[in-house]
Amino acid sequence: MDQEHIADGAEGAGRRRFLAMATGAATVAGIGAVAGCGTGGGGAPGGDASGGAGADGAPKPGGSASAPAPGAGFDVKAENARPGNADWHVTKAGPARAIEGFADRVSVLPGESFGLHVSTTAPRFTVSAYRMGWYGGARARLVWRSEALPGVRQPEHTVEPGTRMVRTRWPRTASVDTKGWPEGCYLLRLDAQGGEGQRFVPVTVRSAATAGRTVIVNAVATWQAYNRWGGYGSYDGPSGGYASRSLAVTFDRPYEYDDGAGLFLVYEAPLVALAERLGIPLAYATTTDVAREKRLLEGASAVLSLGHDEYWSPEQRAHFTAARDAGTNIAVLGANCCFRRIRLEASDLGPDRTVVCYKSSYDQDPGFKRGHPATVDFRSPPAADPESSLLGVIYDGYPVDAPYVVTNPGHWLFEGTGAKAGDSFAHLVGVEYDKVNTGFPTPRPIEILAHSPVVCEGRPSHQDSAYYTVPGGAGVFATGTMRWVEALDASGDGRSGADHGLDARAGALTTRVTENLLRAFAAGPAGRSRPARDSVKEVYGTP
Structure with missing residues (x-):
């Protein structure tokens, strides 16, 4: 039994439920594995036709x-x-x-x-x-x-x-x-x-x-x-x-x-x-x-992958990659993307x-x-093609619930947040997370903005938010956490993000960073004016 079968066999149902909970005709007129962390980080883990409005608009x-x-x-x-x-x-x-x-x-x-x-x-x-x-x-x-x-x-x-x-x-x-x-x-x-x-x-x-x-x-x-x-x-x-x-x-x-x-x-x-x-x-x-x-x-100008975007066809991936290479910015606002x-x-x-x-x-x-590509994880054989070559980060496991730790507060994405090095935001990392792992194909230069310690089923690791740029000028940003989009609503008032214990601080941070990101990416190829500075060695101690 292969590693994926073990992982999904033991946890497939629980993972689906956990993520989902976190989460004669009449014609109408006008009408690697998704594994637990124990596998290790590098493994295959009827009205008028005019459409008028009533008095209420x-x-x-x-x-x-x-x-x-x-x-x-x-x-x-x-x-x-x-x-x-x-x-x-x-x-x-x-x-x-x-x-x-x-x-x-x-x-x-x-x-x-x-x-x-x-x-x-x-x-x-x-x-x-x-x-x-x-x-x-x-x-x-x-x-x-x-x-x-x-x-x-x-x-x-x-x-x-x-x-x-x-x-x-x-x-x-x-x-x-x-x-x-x-x-x-x-x-x-x-x-x-x-x-x-x-x-x-x-x-x-x-x-x-x-x-x-x-x-x-x-x-x-x-x-x-x-x-x-x-x-x-x-x-x-x-x-x-x-x-x-x-x-x-x-x-x-x-x-x-x-x-x-x-x-x-x-x-x-x-x-x-x-x-x-x-x-x-x-x-x-x-x-x-x-x-x-x-x-x-x-x-x-940019293309956005949102909070949970796990299942991709090879054609979708090829078209995203071609857009990036032609100067279209990419934002990955979740984790476990393109898996x-x-x-x-x-x-x-x-x-x-x-x-x-x-x-x-x-x-x-x-x-x-009949000759179609295998419908298995992108990182797994046959014809392994890890998602990190597009995203910069790679999926590392689940489930986690951990603080998000800022390590590069001077980066333009953190402008106006007031964040300082070491500031943490409770529960923002979860339930799945990504990291920079140069053991897989990783575009360079890549800049790590947040580096958050996690312990997932007893295995210590880190979550990373990262930004890289390519010669064609595009910038690519990945949050590295699945809770990013949910956190945009986190205010402690009982809306969706609050279900994880996310608070107004997390909501304010993710909102301002996302505003900075969207405005910059809407202006055109971000790498031309905001090139990435490689920080892998600085953060991980290895080239």
Whole structure:
């Protein structure tokens, strides 16, 4: 039994749950291992068509707000100056199957349509589309709301033999037209009649081009890998064991978690709010968009990987790397990024809707036998390609909960924070972490900004935040901790980051550093004006 099988077999189910918890159609009008630390650091560890608004500023039912046409130049400042709607949350989830659904497109261009596949025990339901952003702190704006639609209880799911992939094969319930919807990240809230239940369905209205903009990339492949709707996900099945995991998972099903938003609200929404508050030029995409479209990132100022972005296709990685080499800055605002190599395949509903990842069983993968790359960890053979060559840092283990320790307070990223050398911020390192490890391919020069001691299942190590630059001018920054985006909301008032004991100090630090980062990266290739100074020897005592 190989090292990965041992690690995931012992901890796959616990890891998935731990990370997740931290975390006939009607046409609608207008519409190495993820191992515990014991393996060691270097191992494979209906309204009017005009979209008018009512007296409260919200769109009339069936209407949609006006927005620039694709390619016309989305104005994030103007969008966020519009009134927000603070009542967007799921507050009455109801029973597990009261209402739930999914979209048959992960992303669409503005003006394109997509299908909703909804199952509910209620006789009727409505759909409300909220664009997520800043909006003066409301965090969302109601862009469109449907009329009441007939509800239906959809057929039970099936499980594919061999891959143990959950399939729904639900008929389309409604078709949604996004005409007039601005680019951005959306949560569609399903409301069952009579208050019987609510759930979200996430959809990205993606940008047609990204030149001159900072690209927010929703990590949808990772959301789906951790989705256990129907009893199976990429880590385990009903038995809770690694051997019963799905070898492929599909977007043709709802998200398991109570609100139906996947991992978006925990690991991505705080960053979206901050970036939109700053008013920098933004573009929006998903990991599947980046993988599919070779030129999507062409000319982008920066591209952002958010809090939990573990599952990447080789195509996605190649396109990120090409963008970096052409001068596009990259920010990795999480940890355990670009760890699992996946393959995207079609489902019954369209292309790129199946995430294939056999992990340690890659030799059983029919795709591998046909010559596709092995869907195993990037750092593992065959054709090992450690993620550090792109990120600068490499995944080192889990679970940890440790203070974040500043070691280079003079760095431009810490400007305005007031941080001093040795300052620590409780609980900011966790639950997974990365470090600089020159035993793997590591771009140089690379500058270590925070070097935080951790003890993970008895093994002493360190977490690093690091910044490197390349000859083409791009800068690459990696936080080295999965809690960075969550911490943006940490204020001690009970919001998401506070669940880990994160406090207002951690919130202030991560917010200011992220502001510095986003502003600098939006200005163009950061390495030209802010070259990295190699500090590996200074920090680790070795070249």
